[in-house]
Structures are given as C-alpha cells and as structure tokens.
Amino acid sequence: MSTTVSCDLPRTHTIKHPPRLALHRLRPAFAAVAHRRWDITQVGTENVPGHGPVVLAANHIGFLDGPLMAIVGPRPVHALTKRELYSGPLGAFLTVSGQIPVDRDEPDPLALKTALRVLRDGGVAGLFPERTRGSGEVLTAAGGAAYLAMASGATVVPMAFLGTRLPGTSSTFPPARTRIVMTYGEPLTIAQQGWPRRQSDVRALTETIRQAIITNVRAAEAATGMTLPGPLPDDENSQDAP
Numbered sequence: 001m002s003t004t005v006s007c008d009l010p011r012t013h014t015i016k017h018p019p020r021l022a023l024h025r026l027r028p029a030f031a032a033v034a035h036r037r038w039d040i041t042q043v044g045t046e047n048v049p050g051h052g053p054v055v056l057a058a059n060h061i062g063f064l065d066g067p068l069m070a071i072v073g074p075r076p077v078h079a080l081t082k083r084e085l086y087s088g089p090l091g092a093f094l095t096v097s098g099q100i101p102v103d104r105d106e107p108d109p110l111a112l113k114t115a116l117r118v119l120r121d122g123g124v125a126g127l128f129p130e131r132t133r134g135s136g137e138v139l140t141a142a143g144g145a146a147y148l149a150m151a152s153g154a155t156v157v158p159m160a161f162l163g164t165r166l167p168g169t170s171s172t173f174p175p176a177r178t179r180i181v182m183t184y185g186e187p188l189t190i191a192q193q194g195w196p197r198r199q200s201d202v203r204a205l206t207e208t209i210r211q212a213i214i215t216n217v218r219a220a221e222a223a224t225g226m227t228l229p230g231p232l233p234d235d236e237n238s239q240d241a242p
C-alpha cells in the first residue's frame with residue numbers, strides 16, 4: 001500500500017510491518033503437522049478474499065485458535081496476541097512469525113497501529129473480539145476489529161472455532177485426532193472512514209461484527225452437530241487477542 005495511505009491518521013508510515021518471511025515459509029510445514037495431529041476441517045474458505053486487507057474476527061474457546069488462524073487458514077494472518085506470551089522460546093517464535101503483541105489491560109496504540117500497517121499493506125489481521133478464552137458465545141466484544149476495518153476499509157470475515165477446547169476442560173491443546181472445524185462466514189464489506197471516527201460508529205459496527213460471529217457459530221454448530229464447550233471450569237483468564 002502507498003506511503004500516502006500510511007500517512008493518513010492514525011499514521012503508520014513509521015511503523016514496521018511485522019516479520020513475514022517465517023510466517024509465509026513455515027506455514028505449509030506447520031499446517032501439515034496440525035492436520036496430522038488433529039482432524040481439522042475448514043469451511044467457507046472462499047469467503048476470505050484472496051487479495052487485499054482482511055480482518056478475521058473469531059470466537060475464542062481454546063489456546064489453539066490463534067495458531068490455527070495464523071498458519072492453517074487460506075492466507076497468512078498476523079494475529080494480535082497477548083503480551084504475556086512473549087517470553088522465552090515461545091515469545092521468540094511469535095515474534096519471528098509476525099504475530100502482534102498486545103497489552104490486555106491498557107490501551108495499546110502500537111498494537112493497533114501495527115495491525116493497521118498490516119492492513120494498509122494488503123495483509124490479514126486476526127482478532128478475537130471477546131478478548132479472552134471462554135464459552136465462545138461472544139456475549140461481549142471489544143472494538144478493535146471494527147476500528148481497524150473502518151480505518152483501512154478492510155473486509156471483515158467472521159470466524160467460528162469448534163473443537164479447539166473440549167467441554168469441561170481448560171486444556172492447552174485438545175487430544176490428538178480431535179475433530180476441529182474452522183468456519184469462515186459471509187464477509188462484511190466495510191467502507192473506509194476518514195478521521196475522526198466517532199465512537200458511536202465504532203460501537204455500532206462492533207455490534208454488527210459480534211452478531212455476524214454469533215450467526216456463523218450457530219450455523220457451524222447446525223452444520224456439524226458440534227457444540228461450544230461452555231465456560232472455562234475455573235477462573236483462568238487467558239487471551240490471545242483483543
């Protein structure tokens with residue numbers, strides 16, 4: 001995307017695009033490993049535009065949601081990932097694979113600007129509007145996905161995850177050969193809106209996106225016979241994205 005666009009408010013021309021080389025090169029190998037370990041099915045991949053900026057907005061039930069979104073889907077994804085994971089070998093891997101660290105507890109302009117840079121460069125940003133793993137019913141939604149779509153004019157594709165966490169468990173990963181279904185719903189075409197962007201408009205679009213994710217989840221459940229896992233069995237409060 002042109003430097004001119006990156007100079008629009010909020011300006012992103014000085015923001016570095018997250019690393020792409022490893023994300024693009026390693027995706028096939030990691031996807032093959034994931035498919036060997038779990039019974040993964042993707043539905044509606046044709047709903048993800050093959051080119052141009054896309055925001056993937058998904059429900060969030062398991063730790064595996066973020067990695068699968070990034071490496072198994074039809075396009076490489078730079079997912080906003082909780083900053084607490086950026087330590088040790090995992091942190092190094094997340095950094096080199098181009099995932100975007102985000103602060104869960106405070107406004108994080110750098111994370112949003114980095115995701116916006118990805119979109120302005122024609123890439124895909126992934127978010128979990130629920131902000132934390134849970135039942136996956138999307139009872140609440142943060143405004144990050146809506147704001148990024150409005151600022152960039154990116155298409156929003158609602159996603160549904162089923163099977164990445166089994167009912168009554170808080171396990172990091174589901175057992176081998178667990179059935180996992182990733183469903184991409186009908187895309188939402190969002191017009192780019194210049195500065196300033198009103199909070200009321202962000203809230204309205206956030207609700208539209210929330211309802212689209214819910215509709216996609218319900219359709220996925222009906223089509224597969226699978227169900228959401230229900231609430232986490234303890235007070236664990238983990239998230240991979242806002």
